[in-house]
Amino acid sequence: MENKNLQLATFGGGCFWCTEAIFRELKGVEKVVSGYSGGNAPGKPTYREVCSGLTGHAEVVQVTFDASVISLEEVLIIFMTTHDPTTLNRQGADVGTQYRSVIYYHNDHQKEVAETITKEVAKYFDNPIVTEITPLEIFYDAEDYHQDYYRNNTEQGYCNAVISPKLAKFRKLYTEKLR
Incomplete structure (x- = not known):
């Protein structure tokens, strides 16, 4: 019987296809779901509505990870x-x-860790970090065709031009963290 310390982290860093592809490759990550958060429109948003920019939602991923394998700090640094x-x-x-x-963030501890990590990595960037740190109110799963998008569409143009190079850079930087 395994002892797992499963936790959730929710964040957005641009297109959720890219972010999801990265986190699916990490040791200790149990599940990654693409979705939407942070909007002000009523009801569950659709991809078309979110892409319009009118709902206020961000494309995000919700990552379920085993904190006994990979810490929240490591997840946020990545x-x-x-x-x-x-x-x-x-x-x-x-x-x-x-x-x-x-x-x-899902709780006060996650907020504190997010603020600490943001300050720590800021020195590695030439420009100020503009990442929002805000409480999670609700997470909506994206449509099924967005889930595991890269793996299911590796030959698609966006995947070749944007996601594949991003994954190559990630793999080189975090080799020891890969499955």
């Missing part, structure tokens, strides 16, 4: 160093509030 936390409402060619850099 998150902060695999996207650009210094660009407001933008990651590469993806522009809009739905692509903002954000950490949605």
